[in-house]
Amino acid sequence: MHDEAPLLAAVEGAAFAYRGRPALRGLDLTLVRGTTLALLGPNGAGKTSLIRLLAGRLAPDAGRVRVLDGDPFADRATRKRIGFVPQEIALYPRLTVAENLDVFARLAGLRRAERREAVAAAVGRCALAEVAARLVATLSGGYQRRVNIAASLLSQPDLILLDEPTQGVDLDARAAIHAVLAGLRAGGAGLVISTHDFSEAERLADRVAILADGRIRLEGSLAALMRPLDAAPPEHEAVLEGALDAAAEAALRRSGFSPLPGDARFWRADHGAAGGLDGAALLAALRASGVPVAEIRVRRPGLETLYRDGLADRPDLESAA
């Protein structure tokens, strides 16, 4: 469906390896204008490598990356139309916010008048006017993250790549950053956001891609992906506080729980599989069976469910349009 909108970026069969260690293994992805794509996946899944390919920081070992019909690695003009927000606070700490933005505007090749205009616009879009004259080193983490984003907006990019833009900030700062990103999206830019935060992805993204081992395990529009879950019963998650012996594991499995990938402390069961018991009754039953369970979480299935399923190789969920 999204193919009807103008294409912003296309990744075709992209593979990339760091010193022989594969980071991306033949990856296909498209992004159209005005949409926000959330990249989810465990550490080492290939999210940052994909963002670097799109930013033109790396060239694929195999396959092709096109952004706005240009090669971001080879074309300087194409790179100018891409805004890149690295995971780290990529700013000069001894320069003020305005000076940082001015420097990055110069590096983007803007002339004096354009620079002044671009800096003012970036300060406005990221609500930085009150700290524009302060040294970056003296700002809070939330403000630094906003300056980090502002620095990527100076050449008015059509595509903005954000690598974990809210990492390490408090809830208020996160809300402020979400507001900035929502504004960018409303302005027509395409956004690619790498994140570990499911609620952030649900709130900001139109599309979601779940990566693991350098491949896309699940990709599609958020609405389409979530639709099958609308009618699904709440799910239970058992959080263990000790090691399982064989008898306890058997009891847990009999109750419909299966281990979540990546962390042996977490087991999940959908409501039906858990025998229709409510959380408190389930907790009591499992403890009576010798399972060292600390708590039972009950929640509506969401993106995290899809994420877990995506990593658990659920072919039935792949590529929902």
Place this chain on the structure above:
Amino acid sequence: MIAAAFRVMWLSLLRDRAALTMAFVLPTVIFAIFAAIFSGAIGDRIRIHLGLADLAGTATTQRLVTALEAEPSLRVERLAVADEAAAVRAVRRGEVDVALVLRGDLAAPGGAETANPAPGQPVLLIESPSRALATPIALGQLQRALNDALPDVVLSRIVADVERSGKIGPDERAFLDEAFAEPRAKKEPFSFTRLVETRTTASGRGNERVSYYAGAIAAVFLLFAAMQGALSLVDEREGGLADRLAAGPGGLPVIVLGKFLFLLGQGVVQAGLIFAAAALLHGVDVSGHWIGWLVTSLLVSAMAAGLALAACALSATRQQAHLAATFGVLLLSAVGGSMVPRFLMPPWLQQAGWLTPNAWAIEAYQTALGEGVSAALPAWGVLAALAAAGLAVAVGVVGRRRI
């Protein structure tokens, strides 16, 4: 874009007072200290502390004591000791650098004619291994004092040797002694004391010995300061800034060029401050050779900037770059003659010094300020080649680095 990278370096330095002091004040202070230490240590103003014990108390030993005390390059201290052992103790305790014990009459062979004949030679030199350099200096000054102030005694001992061989008799010896006494009485110098004429390569317009140290210290500090500045390349890489800069239209090579230009300017200012101090404090003549000085300073700064950027581009971590900045620069400076003049080193180390940028920087300053532009051309060529190679490596490496 290059100007943007330059501006970042400038503002960052300006707002870091410690770095600012390190860059512009410390080199001048260190130069002043080094110049004070080494201009004396390798020049004609060295003054070793000589202990003198005249146990013989003869006319000739008293004449020698007077001559040594009049020698401006010695700080003579009369040792009130009764025997040689006490003089040894004085040297061992470090009360003097070296001691001379005059234990026999200098004119009498073997000292047999003195009141208290001592075994061995009439003069005993007591040295300390920790101040070994004092020994040849003391011996040289002793020989000079004997030639200048006691030539009759020297000749008398030679004649005595000839007499012992039977070639002359007592009458001839008495005649010769009388002949030697005549010019001494008239205070006319013996011809053998005038065998040597000294000529210096110094132009005489300034203190060229200190100019050596100005060049030597400039080379060290320009390398240190360039490494400190170039470390920002590693910081930017480790802090994620390089990702943003590399993704920009100009890429990282533009950033490297901006840093190179900044370090070039910073180096020329540093060299300017060091040579200004040399001119003000020690009379080093820079203004008469300002073109040579400027070209040399530009090339030494470019060499330091290029090599520092290459080292930081090649370093995988900040720790590696930091090691290169400290141990690497110290090693190059030590072997290259920035700390101790290379002529004091063993021959193989003197040759190895030509493999260091410091040696060429010092050579460039020495020749440009002392002998003129044409003499400095080979050193300028080497410095320019090092600068170009360093910059090319830095640009090439950052352009290709993936992480």
